Amino acid sequence: MWGLSLVSLLLLVIPLFVLFLSTTASGQGLKVGYYYQTCPEAEEIISQTVAKAVKANPGVAASLIRMHFHDCFVRGCDGSILLDSSDNKAEKDSPVNNPSLRGYDIIDEAKAKLEAKCAGVVSCADVVAFAARDSAYQAGGLFWAVEGGRRDGRISRESEVTDNIPSPSFDVSRLTQFFASKQLSQEDMVTLSGAHSIGVSHCSSFTGDRLYNFSGRGGQDPSMDSKYALQLKAKCPTSASSDIVVPLDPLTPTKLDAKYFVDLQEKRGLLKSDQTLMSNDATYRQVNINAKYPTIWRINFGRAMVKMGAIDVSTGSQGEIRKQCRVPN
Incomplete structure (x- = not known):
């Protein structure tokens, strides 16, 4: 492939x-x-x-x-x-x-x-x-x-x-603080957010604060592209079942790539925690770099995953090697 x-x-x-x-x-x-x-x-x-x-x-x-x-x-x-x-x-x-x-x-x-x-x-x-x-x-x-x-x-x-686990309703400040508590930088946070290039989200994760009741005042989030919002409302009406899902990335929903950052530039971030990356000077610059130079994001994504994979690990004689992953030995 x-x-x-x-x-x-x-x-x-x-x-x-x-x-x-x-x-x-x-x-x-x-x-x-x-x-x-x-x-x-x-x-x-x-x-x-x-x-x-x-x-x-x-x-x-x-x-x-x-x-x-x-x-x-x-x-x-x-x-x-x-x-x-x-x-x-x-x-x-x-x-x-x-x-x-x-x-x-x-x-x-x-x-x-x-x-x-x-x-x-x-x-x-x-x-x-x-x-x-x-x-x-x-x-x-x-x-x-x-x-x-x-x-x-x-x-x-x-x-x-x-x-x-960070909430889809977090803004840049809360996301940055949250990732810092896991020994991950703001740059790591933006890089890892690119994983939202694939996968889906339930309507319930974004309709409230993005489509129908922005900041508790009704209406849609002004940071969302209006045409994209109409497409989402068609898929996620107010009466939508909690089982309905939509792609996180409308451009290339099945391919892990840097098009996620292009989505953000076009105001098509699905979750508040996605589109908020365009609201801060530092994260805004990083989004634009990743969108323009996808190879940079690919390299940094691997580095950030390695860094994330070392969070509070047990090694040596700590813990155990489970015989079956669903139950402890």
Whole structure:
């Protein structure tokens, strides 16, 4: 689909990564090529599983990228998003994640294959991180070196989700503060927002403050293109079912690319948290750069994903390597 297959690309670049492990290892015990000795086929197994799933259902690529984001922002990148509810409700059962977040079966399939090949070696948290990268490759040809070595957590609480996932109603100031609390810069925030180039949003996430009741005063948000607003109102009338969804990116809804930033320039950001990036001088400049030079965004997106993938990770003897991703050992 994008020239070299991901597996072929990995075969070309992993030896180089391993050669320079000393310079790519993170300070938290993560490193590129982490499974090169202990489970050399790990990344290939995950990439093939993701490729098959995305081919069958292209929409799942957005969910797998979002899954990594939601995993890392709650309790750090520890695979807690994958745990099923037991004595308490788990993260996946929060209204923020359910029913919009999908792809758990894909992670399960990859993990089962890994356990058959090298039992007890590859963490579920790392499977999520690799699957996010592989989804970006399938959806847009993006590729970056993913550090491995995360350990799995044993706790997942639905009650912790809302306070740790940014709301679609946040403005630039709140988004910047929120990402800073996760050790991510404003530039990282704008870059990662480009993931909204693919995926969908439920009407309920934007109709109130964008189409029908801006600032509680009625009417639509003046920062939204009027023609785009009419199209959205046709799909999301005030009586719309909460199950109705629309693409986040009206230009290239199934391709992960920098057209998201072109949407913002044209006042076609779907969520308030998208279009607000045009309301601040610094984020405005970054949006324009990304729209004009998409290669810059592609490079920075990989860097920001690596940085996000290191949030509050457990490594070494911390946590565990789950045998099944839905339950602790």
